[in-house]
Amino acid sequence: MxxxxxxxxxxxxxxxxxxxxxxxxxxxxxxxxxxxxxxxxxxxxxxxxxxxTKAENELRDSQEEYDGAITDRNTWEGEYKALVNEFQDLKESYDALESSSSASIAANSKKNRELLAKLEAKEQALTSENTRLEKLKKELESRSNRVAELESVIAAKxxxxxxxxxxxxxxxxxxxxxxxxxxxxxxxxxxxxxxxxxxxxxxxxxxxxxxxxxxxxxxxxxxxxxxxxxxxxxxxxxxxxxxxxxxxxxxxxxxxxxxxxxxxxxxxxxxxxxxxxxxxxxxxxxxxxxxxxxxxxxxxxxxxxxxxxxxxxxxxxxx
The missing domain is CATH 3.30.1330.60 (OmpA-like domain)
Incomplete structure (x- = not known):
């Protein structure tokens, strides 16, 4: 030509x-x-x-951030389950002590309230992290699509x-x-x-x-x-x-x-x-x-x- x-x-x-x-x-x-x-x-x-190249780097960074967030969420879920188990044990102890010691009942009640507060905080943290993960996932998909589209256009040219x-x-x-x-x-x-x-x-x-x-x-x-x-x-x-x-x-x-x-x-x-x-x-x-x-x-x-x-x-x- x-x-x-x-x-x-x-x-x-x-x-x-x-x-x-x-x-x-x-x-x-x-x-x-x-x-x-x-x-x-x-x-x-x-x-x-x-x-x-910049878009691919951003995509890689987003992927790493997303993977890190998944790891954090899994850790918090483990902690949450451990707290649930601990709360259940305390509840059983509370039930056992309820009839014998008002002092013990008061102490267990306080500890239960503390545990409940921790559980609520963990639940809120998990909810917030899940929201952040969802946002990161959408950004990751959007960048992936733009990079793929750009690569497709360049390849077509x-x-x-x-x-x-x-x-x-x-x-x-x-x-x-x-x-x-x-x-x-x-x-x-x-x-x-x-x-x-x-x-x-x-x-x-x-x-x-x-x-x-x-x-x-x-x-x-x-x-x-x-x-x-x-x-x-x-x-x-x-x-x-x-x-x-x-x-x-x-x-x-x-x-x-x-x-x-x-x-x-x-x-x-x-x-x-x-x-x-x-x-x-x-x-x-x-x-x-x-x-x-x-x-x-x-x-x-x-x-x-x-x-x-x-x-x-x-x-x-x-x-």
């Missing part, structure tokens, strides 16, 4: 090879805004993982992105071994296409084979309208001799990204609002520029696919 996105950007660059300053400026503004949104989405994703990655891999099978890589990390899918698949040296015009790959990527993207698509152009560190149309590596990488967007725009199922074109020049290499192989890997288009995180954000606010 990332590959299709990249190819679409390249096609867009071809269609708009002579971009007016105003359009180019708008593209730059849109890229800056989307880049900021992309960073925000990444931060939200990291916050979600932290919130999940990951599964959806895995399915998307697999769909892109299947769609671009013909381009394996031609400078195409597809990865899934940090909740996103990255489709990388080396320039040898897309462009000739110094050009932002997408070749026939490259257009085919981008269009096939676009087909998968059209079936996933809720995915944000960022197309980034990258170069090696070789200085590009500027022309009237190209000012340098950064400009070239931007035009190549825009060419891919142009191709993707041909697919009417793709929402233009989800597309962003960006040029990174030579400033985000993935390999060393000291070797020809490393330079070839750095000359690439990256299509970064990000799912919507609105549902997860809502759950986090409720925890």
């Amino acid at each position: 990332k590959t299709k996105f990249t190819i679409s950007i390249l096609l867009l660059i071809i269609a708009t090879s002579c971009v007016s300053p105003k359009v180019y400026k708008n593209l730059e503004d849109k890229y800056a805004t989307l880049k900021k949104e992309n960073r925000s989405l990444q931060d939200e994703y990291n916050d979600l993982l932290k919130a999940k 990951d599964a959806a992105m895995t399915s998307l990655k697999n769909a892109i891999s299947n769609a671009l099978t013909d381009f394996e071994g031609k400078g195409l890589t597809i990865e899934q990390r940090n909740g996103k899918v990255y489709v990388s296409m080396e320039n040898k698949l897309l462009f000739k040296s110094g050009s932002w015009a997408v070749g026939v084979e490259g257009k085919k790959a981008v269009k096939q990527l676009g087909t998968v993207l059209g079936d996933n309208p809720d995915i944000a698509v960022l197309i980034e152009g990258h170069t090696d560190d070789e200085s590009f001799i500027g022309t009237e149309q190209i000012k340098g590596n950064w400009d070239l990488s931007t035009k190549r990204a825009t060419s891919i967007v142009t191709i993707l725009r041909e697919n009417k199922n793709i929402n233009p609002e989800n597309l962003t074109a960006a040029g990174r020049g030579e400033f985000a290499p993935i390999a060393s520029n000291k070797t020809a192989e490393g330079k070839a890997k750095n000359r690439r288009i990256e299509v970064i696919l990000t799912p919507k995180l609105d549902e997860i954000s809502k759950l986090l606010n409720e925890i």
Whole structure:
């Protein structure tokens, strides 16, 4: 999917090879805004993982507190039963002494009253503890449900992105071994296409084979309208001799990204609002520029696919 996105950007660059300053400026503004949104989405994703960990810790603490309360209650129940037995013994002694000693009767009566008071206090303590246990149990169940729901949503997002990655891999099978890589990390899918698949040296015009790959990527993207698509152009560190149309590596990488967007725009199922074109020049290499192989890997288009995180954000606010 990332590959299709990249190819679409390249096609867009071809269609708009002579971009007016105003359009180019708008593209730059849109890229800056989307880049900021992309960073925000990444931060939200990291916050979600932290919130999940926090919720799990709270759930563990509540479980420990609940277990401790159960232990206390059992202890008090034992003490209560012991007091009941002691009270029964005293009552029997009281009955036996009642006819022989008024003094003994008075003493036993006092002790009985004390025991009754203790029993009443224990009963009240047990009632209060049972109420607290019930409250803790409900809180524990509520937190468990929220954590489970959050885990379910995150798992669903990951599964959806895995399915998307697999769909892109299947769609671009013909381009394996031609400078195409597809990865899934940090909740996103990255489709990388080396320039040898897309462009000739110094050009932002997408070749026939490259257009085919981008269009096939676009087909998968059209079936996933809720995915944000960022197309980034990258170069090696070789200085590009500027022309009237190209000012340098950064400009070239931007035009190549825009060419891919142009191709993707041909697919009417793709929402233009989800597309962003960006040029990174030579400033985000993935390999060393000291070797020809490393330079070839750095000359690439990256299509970064990000799912919507609105549902997860809502759950986090409720925890």
